[in-house]
Amino acid sequence: MSDLRPSLDTPEVAAAEEVVAAETTGTAPRSRRRSPAAMAVRRFRRNKIAVFGAVVLLLIVLLAVFAPLIAQQSPTAVDLGEIRQPPSSEHWLGTDASGRDVFARVVYAARVSLLVGIVAALLAVLFGTIVGAVAGLFGGWLDTVLMRTADMMLSFPPIVIIIVLAGILGPSIPILILSIAVTTWPTTARLVRGVTLAVREREYLHAARVAGASRGWLLRKHIVPAAMGQIVVVGTIAVAGAILSEAVLSFLGLGVQPPQASWGNMLNDAQSLTVIQSMPWLWLPPGLAIAATVLSVNFVGDGLRDAVDPRQSGRS
Amino acid sequence: MENTEPLLVIDELAVEFRTDEGVVKAVDGASFTIDRGEIVGVVGESGSGKSVTAMSILGLVKSGRRAGGTIRFRGRDLGELAGKELRTIRGAEIAMIFQDPMTALNPVVTVGKQIVEALRLHDRKLSKDAARDRAIELLALVGMPDAAARFKQYPHEFSGGMRQRAMIAMAIANGPSLLIADEPTTALDVTIQAQVLDLLRVAQQETQAATLLITHDLGVVAELADRVVVMYAGRVVEQGDVTTVFTAPRHPYTVGLLESLPRLDRDVDELHPIPGSPPSLLAPPPGCPFHPRCPLARDRCRTERPELRVVGNGTAVHRTACHFAEELAAVPTEVTR
Amino acid sequence: MTAFVVRRILVNIVVFILIGIGVFLLVRAAPGDPVRMMIPPADLQEGSEAFIESRRAELGLDDPVLVQYGRWFLDAVTGDLGSSFISRAPVSELLIERLGPTVLLMSTALAISLLIAIPLGIVAAVRRNTGVDYAAAALSLGVISVPSFFLGIVAIYIFSLQLGWLPSAGMSSPGDGTGGDILRHLIMPAAILGLASAGPLTRYVRGSLIDELSADYVRTAEAKGAAPGRVVARHALRNSLIPLITIVMINIPQMLAGAVVLEQVFAWPGMGQLAVRAVSQQDYPVIVGFALYVAALVLICNLLADIAYAVVDPRVKVT
Numbered sequence: 001m002s003d004l005r006p007s008l009d010t011p012e013v014a015a016a017e018e019v020v021a022a023e024t025t026g027t028a029p030r031s032r033r034r035s036p037a038a039m040a041v042r043r044f045r046r047n048k049i050a051v052f053g054a055v056v057l058l059l060i061v062l063l064a065v066f067a068p069l070i071a072q073q074s075p076t077a078v079d080l081g082e083i084r085q086p087p088s089s090e091h092w093l094g095t096d097a098s099g100r101d102v103f104a105r106v107v108y109a110a111r112v113s114l115l116v117g118i119v120a121a122l123l124a125v126l127f128g129t130i131v132g133a134v135a136g137l138f139g140g141w142l143d144t145v146l147m148r149t150a151d152m153m154l155s156f157p158p159i160v161i162i163i164v165l166a167g168i169l170g171p172s173i174p175i176l177i178l179s180i181a182v183t184t185w186p187t188t189a190r191l192v193r194g195v196t197l198a199v200r201e202r203e204y205l206h207a208a209r210v211a212g213a214s215r216g217w218l219l220r221k222h223i224v225p226a227a228m229g230q231i232v233v234v235g236t237i238a239v240a241g242a243i244l245s246e247a248v249l250s251f252l253g254l255g256v257q258p259p260q261a262s263w264g265n266m267l268n269d270a271q272s273l274t275v276i277q278s279m280p281w282l283w284l285p286p287g288l289a290i291a292a293t294v295l296s297v298n299f300v301g302d303g304l305r306d307a308v309d310p311r312q313s314g315r316s
Numbered sequence: 317m318e319n320t321e322p323l324l325v326i327d328e329l330a331v332e333f334r335t336d337e338g339v340v341k342a343v344d345g346a347s348f349t350i351d352r353g354e355i356v357g358v359v360g361e362s363g364s365g366k367s368v369t370a371m372s373i374l375g376l377v378k379s380g381r382r383a384g385g386t387i388r389f390r391g392r393d394l395g396e397l398a399g400k401e402l403r404t405i406r407g408a409e410i411a412m413i414f415q416d417p418m419t420a421l422n423p424v425v426t427v428g429k430q431i432v433e434a435l436r437l438h439d440r441k442l443s444k445d446a447a448r449d450r451a452i453e454l455l456a457l458v459g460m461p462d463a464a465a466r467f468k469q470y471p472h473e474f475s476g477g478m479r480q481r482a483m484i485a486m487a488i489a490n491g492p493s494l495l496i497a498d499e500p501t502t503a504l505d506v507t508i509q510a511q512v513l514d515l516l517r518v519a520q521q522e523t524q525a526a527t528l529l530i531t532h533d534l535g536v537v538a539e540l541a542d543r544v545v546v547m548y549a550g551r552v553v554e555q556g557d558v559t560t561v562f563t564a565p566r567h568p569y570t571v572g573l574l575e576s577l578p579r580l581d582r583d584v585d586e587l588h589p590i591p592g593s594p595p596s597l598l599a600p601p602p603g604c605p606f607h608p609r610c611p612l613a614r615d616r617c618r619t620e621r622p623e624l625r626v627v628g629n630g631t632a633v634h635r636t637a638c639h640f641a642e643e644l645a646a647v648p649t650e651v652t653r
Numbered sequence: 654m655t656a657f658v659v660r661r662i663l664v665n666i667v668v669f670i671l672i673g674i675g676v677f678l679l680v681r682a683a684p685g686d687p688v689r690m691m692i693p694p695a696d697l698q699e700g701s702e703a704f705i706e707s708r709r710a711e712l713g714l715d716d717p718v719l720v721q722y723g724r725w726f727l728d729a730v731t732g733d734l735g736s737s738f739i740s741r742a743p744v745s746e747l748l749i750e751r752l753g754p755t756v757l758l759m760s761t762a763l764a765i766s767l768l769i770a771i772p773l774g775i776v777a778a779v780r781r782n783t784g785v786d787y788a789a790a791a792l793s794l795g796v797i798s799v800p801s802f803f804l805g806i807v808a809i810y811i812f813s814l815q816l817g818w819l820p821s822a823g824m825s826s827p828g829d830g831t832g833g834d835i836l837r838h839l840i841m842p843a844a845i846l847g848l849a850s851a852g853p854l855t856r857y858v859r860g861s862l863i864d865e866l867s868a869d870y871v872r873t874a875e876a877k878g879a880a881p882g883r884v885v886a887r888h889a890l891r892n893s894l895i896p897l898i899t900i901v902m903i904n905i906p907q908m909l910a911g912a913v914v915l916e917q918v919f920a921w922p923g924m925g926q927l928a929v930r931a932v933s934q935q936d937y938p939v940i941v942g943f944a945l946y947v948a949a950l951v952l953i954c955n956l957l958a959d960i961a962y963a964v965v966d967p968r969v970k971v972t
Contacts, residue, residue, distance in 0.1 A: 152668065155903060155906060155951050155954075155955055156906060156947070156948075156951050157906045157907045157908075157909055157910030157947070157951075158910065159910035159911075159913065159914065160906075160909065160910050160913060160944075160947050163913065163928060163929065163932055164676075164679075164932075164940060164943070164944045164947075165679070166932065167928075167931070167932030167935075167940045168679050168680055168682075168937065168940060169679075169682075240798065244798075244800055247800050248800060248802065248914055251800070251802050251914070251917075252914065252917060252929050252932075252933075253929075253933055254929070254932055254933065267802065267803065267806065270806050271917075271918070273809070273813075273814065273821060273822075276806055276809055276810050276814060277810070277814045280810070283803075283806055287800070287803035287806065287807070290799075290800055290803060291798060291799040291800070291803065294798040294799070294800075295794065295795070295798040295799070298794055298797065298798050299794075302794070374875075374876055376872055376875060376876060378867075399880075399881075400880075403878045403879070403880060404878065405878070406875065406876055406877065406878035407876060407877035407878035407879075408878060411876070411877075412873075412876040414869060414872070414873060414876075416869060419868065419869035419870065420869045420870055420872070420873045421870055421873065422870040422873070422874065422888050422891075422892070423870070423892065424891050424892055424895065424966065425887075425888070425891070430873075433874075433877065433879070433887075434877045434878075437877055437878045437879060438878060483873075486873075486877070
C-alpha cells in the first residue's frame with residue numbers, strides 16, 4: 001500500500017533482481033560452469049529435509065493417482081448397517097456416519113486436495129506472471145494501478161475473501177479454485193514485476209538491439225526464464241496454501257460438498273464432542289493427511305527457495 | 317619489562333575465512349608494531365588484508381578465524397583475553413573509527429546517547445548528567461557547532477562529515493592510548509576529507525593516542541603518518557618511516573603504488589597504474605605474491621617467498637620483503653623520480 | 654505528518670468505496686434474483702411472483718446500477734446494512750454484538766504470539782544454527798502447515814475430553830460468566846490462534862535481527878566495549894522491532910481469518926461464527942456486512958501500520 005514501510009516480501013524481490021543481474025552478467029562465481037538450474041537441482045538434492053518432503057509428496061501423489069487400486073472400497077458407498085464402525089480388517093479406518101469406508105475416503109480425498117491445490121496455484125501463477133510482466137513492461141499508471149491492487153489483495157486475509165466469495169457465489173470446486181487463485185496471484189505478480197524491471201534495466205544497458213524487440217519477445221526470452229526459479233518457489237508455496245484453504249473451506253462446509261470426500265469436509269464431522277471423544281478414526285486420519293501433505297509441500301518449497309537462491313536461505 | 321616493548325605488537329598474524337570455494341587467507345603472516353603516540357599508516361589495495369588486520373586487534377572479525385600469530389597490547393596477548401577482559405579494553409584503551417559514518421552509527425539512537433554509552437560503559441560511576449556534559453564537551457571539541465542541540469539529534473540529521481566527527485568524539489571519549497581509524501575519510505566528499513584529517517590530527521594531539529590509520533590513500537598517509545606499513549595479499553611487503561619509504565621505496569609494489577598516484581607536478585598521461593590485479597587469496601601464487609605483476613620478477617620470485625628484511629643504511633628501520641630490493645636502490649631517480 | 658495522515662485516510666476511503674462497489678457487484682452477480690435473495694427461501698410460496706415484481710419497483714431495482722449502488726452505499730455508511738434474512742435483526746447490531754468476543758480472542762492471541770515470537774526469534778537469531786534455531790524453524794513451518802482447526806480438535810480431545818481441564822465450547826459456562834470462567838474458555842482458542850501467527854512472526858524477528866546484527870553500527874557498539882547482551886538489546890533489537898510494529902499491524906487481518914475458523918471449532922460467539930453461519934444459510938446482508946467490516950479492519954490496520962512506521966522510526970521523514 002505504502003512505499004515507505006517494510007513488507008515481508010520485498011527482500012525476495014530485491015534478491016530476485018540480484019539473481020537476475022548476477023546470472024546474466026556472469027559475475028556470480030558459482031554459476032560460471034553449470035547452468036543455474038543444474039546448480040539448483042544439486043543444492044536441492046543435498047537438502048535432506050527437502051528431499052524427504054519430495055518423497056512424501058510423491059507417495060501422496062501416487063496415492064491419489066492410484067486411488068482405485070489402493071482403496072478396495074468405494075469412498076461414497078453408503079452402508080447404513082455399518083455406521084461409525086471402529087477400524088477393522090474390512091474397514092481399515094472404520095466407517096463414517098453414513099457407513100462409508102473412511103480409508104477409501106481419505107485416499108480419494110487426496111485427489112481433490114491435490115487437484116484444488118495444483119490447479120489453483122497454477123492459475124494464480126499464470127495470472128500473476130501476466131499481471132507482473134504487464135506492470136513491469138508498461139510501467140506508468142498501469143503499473144501503479146496493478147501493483148496497488150496486488151498490495152491491497154495481499155493485505156486481505158485470503159480465507160475471509162474465499163468465505164465471502166463462496167458464500168455469495170455458492171460453494172463448488174470451480175468457485176473454490178477461482179477464489180483461491182484470486183487471493184494468491186499478487187505474490188507472483190510482485191515477483192515477476194521485480195524481475196521484469198531488472199531485466200529491462202539490464203537489456204537497455206547492455207543491448208541496444210532490444211530497443212526494437214517486442215515486449216512479447218522480451219517476456220518469453222528473458223523475463224520468464226529469469227523469473228522461472230522464483231516462480232516455481234512461489235508456486236510451490238502457493239500449492240501448500242491452496243491445499244490448506246481448501247481444507248479450511250471444506251471444514252466450514254463451504255468448499256467441497258459431500259458425498260464427495262475431501263480431507264476438510266471429513267473433519268467437518270468432528271464438530272461434535274461425541275465424535276471427537278469416541279471416534280478418533282473419523283478425524284485423526286484426514287487431519288494428519290492434511291498436515292503431512294502441506295508440511296511436505298512446504299519442505300519442498302523451502303528447499304527449492306534455498307536451491308534457487310542460496311543467499312536467501314538464512315541457514316547455511 | 318613492559319616498557320621496553322612497543323604499545324602494540326602484531327606478530328605473524330594470520331586470519332582465515334572459510335568460504336564455499338575454500339579457505340581465504342585474508343591475512344597471512346603480517347607483522348608490525350606501533351609505539352606510544354605514534355601514527356602508523358597501513359596502506360594497500362582492497363583485499364590486501366589491512367582492514368582485517370585492524371579488525372583483528374579488537375577481535376571484531378566475525379566470520380573469520382585467527383589462524384596464527386599474536387597481537388600484544390601493552391604486553392598482553394589480546395587473542396588470549398576472555399570476552400569480559402577484552403571489553404574493558406575495547407572503546408577504553410583501544411578505540412576505533414570506522415569507514416562509513418552513514419552506517420556505523422545506530423540510526424535509532426541519538427548521537428548523544430551513543431557517546432554517553434561509550435563513556436558510561438567504562439566508567440560506571442559516571443552520572444547520566446555528567447556523561448551528558450562530557451559528551452557535549454566532546455562534540456564541541458571535534459568542531460560540532462551547537463553541540464548541545466546536536467546531542468539530541470539522530471544520525472540521519474547529520475551530514476557525513478558531521479557523523480564522522482561524532483564517531484571521532486565517541487572514539488576519543490575515554491582517552492584511548494591506541495586509536496584505530498579504518499579508512500576514516502574514504503566515504504566522505506573530498507572537501508570534507510581534509511577537515512576530518514585535520515580533526516584526526518587534533519584528536520591525536522589531544523589524546524596523545526598512538527594511531528593506526530588504515531587507508532588506500534597514500535596522500536592521507538603522507539600527510540598524517542610517522543611510519544607506513546605497506547600490505548599486499550595479506551602480508552606486509554614494506555615498512556619504514558614515511559619519508560624514507562616514499563622517497564626511496566624498496567619494494568616494487570610500493571613503487572607501483574607511488575607511480576599510480578596522480579600528482580600536480582606531473583601530466584595526467586604519466587599515470588602508471590600497476591598492471592594486473594591482486595592475486596586470489598584462495599590460491600595465492602607461490603613464492604612472492606606480487607611476482608605476477610612485478611617488472612623485476614624472475615625465477616627466484618616464483619618459488620621462494622621473500623621475508624621481511626632490513627634494507628638501507630638510514631637510522632630509521634626500513635624493511636622490505638623483496639629479493640631484489642637493492643636493484644631498486646640502484647635506480648632511485650628513475651623509478652621514484 | 655498531518656498531511657501524510659490525511660492523505661492516507663483519503664486514499665483508504667477511496668479504496669473502501671471501491672471495495673464496496675466490488676462487494677455490491679458481486680452480490681448482483683450472485684445466482685438468483687436480488688429480491689428473491691432478500692426473501693428467505695422458506696417464505697417463497699406460490700403467487701410470490703407478483704409480490705416480487707412490485708418489490709422490485711419499490712426497491713428501485715429497475716434504476717441504473719450506479720444509482721442503486723449509491724443508495725446502498727449511503728445506507729451502509731450510515732450504519733444501515735439491512736436486516737438478516739434469518740433473525741430479522743439489523744445486521745449492524747448483529748455484528749457489533751459479536752465484535753467484543755472476537756476482539757477479546759484476537760487481542761489475547763496477539764499477546765500470546767508476541768510473547769512466543771519475540772523471545773524465540775531473538776534466541777534463534779543469536780544462537781544461529783543451533784538446536785534452538787532449528788526448533789524455532791520447525792515450529793514456524795509446523796504451525797503454518799497444520800491447519801488450526803485440526804489443532805483445535807486435537808486440543809479439545811486432549812484438554813477437554815481426556816484431561817477435563819478446559820471447556821471445549823462457548824465463551825462462558827451457563828450461569829457463570831466471571832472473568833475466570835471466560836479466561837478458561839479463552840485459553841485454547843487464543844493459544845492456538847496465537848501459536849499459528851507466532852510462526853511467521855518468529856521467522857520475521859529472527860531474520861531481521863540477523864540482518865541487524867551484521868550491521869556496521871553493531872560492530873561500532875562492540876568496539877565501544879558493549880557486552881553481547883547489550884549489543885542485542887540496546888542496538889540490534891531496537892532496529893529490528895521497529896518494522897515489527899508494522900508487520901504485526903499487517904498481520905492482524907490475517908489473524909482474523911484464523912479467528913473465523915477457530916470460533917467455529919470452539920463455538921466462540923464472535924463475528925467469524927456469525928459469518929460462517931450466514932454463509933451456510935445464504936444470509937446475504939450479513940455476509941455483505943461482514944465483508945465490509947473486514948475491509949474496514951484491513952484498511953484501518955494498514956493505515957495504522959503506515960502511521961506507526963512513520964512515527965516510530967526517526968529516519969522516516971514524511972510531510
